[in-house]
Amino acid sequence: MSQRTRIKLYAVLCMAGLLALAAREIDFGPTINLQRDIVILNDGIADEEMLAMLQDFLHRRFSLPVHVVKKPLALPAAARPKKPQWDMKDLLEAVISRVRGEGRCVLLTCKDTYTRDMNWSTGLARCNGTTAIVSVCRLNPSFWGDAYDRAWHYKRVRKIVLHELGHTFGQCDHCGDWACAIHGSGSIGEIDQTGEDYCKRCDAIANAAIAAIRGEPKTAR
Numbered sequence: 439m440s441q442r443t444r445i446k447l448y449a450v451l452c453m454a455g456l457l458a459l460a461a462r463e464i465d466f467g468p469t470i471n472l473q474r475d476i477v478i479l480n481d482g483i484a485d486e487e488m489l490a491m492l493q494d495f496l497h498r499r500f501s502l503p504v505h506v507v508k509k510p511l512a513l514p515a516a517a518r519p520k521k522p523q524w525d526m527k528d529l530l531e532a533v534i535s536r537v538r539g540e541g542r543c544v545l546l547t548c549k550d551t552y553t554r555d556m557n558w559s560t561g562l563a564r565c566n567g568t569t570a571i572v573s574v575c576r577l578n579p580s581f582w583g584d585a586y587d588r589a590w591h592y593k594r595v596r597k598i599v600l601h602e603l604g605h606t607f608g609q610c611d612h613c614g615d616w617a618c619a620i621h622g623s624g625s626i627g628e629i630d631q632t633g634e635d636y637c638k639r640c641d642a643i644a645n646a647a648i649a650a651i652r653g654e655p656k657t658a659r
């Protein structure tokens with residue numbers, strides 16, 4: 439084998455190793471069943487009370503086991519922000535590449551985030567996907583110059599988590615009903631205007647997806 443061939447082979451092996459590392463699935467341990475459970479992946483949230491609130495809320499709302507886990511999220515170099523904000527799509531893809539299962543994984547992050555068509559964004563998910571990103575940064579009233587109000591902050595977090603999970607449950611478009619959590623919002627004021635839970639129609643879509651996660655047979659129509 440020539441020196442040049444050896445160097446090429448070494449480079450290929452290094453590249454394969456890096457790709458394997460980037461795509462390695464997160465090991466959540468034996469107590470978490472990603473086929474069924476909801477996992478809140480804590481990305482830098484120091485407010486333990488918020489995490490406990492969300493865990494309890496999602497468990498009561500969907501009757502699925504909910505876990506909060508803190509695992510470092512290895513991001514490819516390309517996902518590092520070029521400004522103080524992080525690209526939601528990069529974060530979503532980083533989680534998708536490391537999580538497998540039919541349950542749901544919500545990355546709850548303290549990072550300030552944007553999307554390619556909005557200069558800030560609080561959430562992103564793929565329709566019928568299993569993963570969602572929610573940033574609590576701009577949901578904090580203090581961000582907008584209001585006095586800190588924990589109940590207000592938590593209410594916004596619940597709404598956005600329900601909204602993004604609703605997309606993963608199969609509500610691909612935004613709902614036209616302002617009273618529904620899956621109504622679209624283009625400002626923090628509009629987030630406050632939207633409802634705190636799904637409308638009847640979006641609830642039915644979510645229920646069908648949750649029944650499938652639980653492995654329940656489809657109900658006859």
Ligand SMILES: [Zn+2]
Pocket residue numbers: 601605612622
């Ligand atoms: Zn949406």
Ligand SMILES: [Zn+2]
Pocket residue numbers: 613614615618619620621636637638639640641
């Ligand atoms: Zn709706």
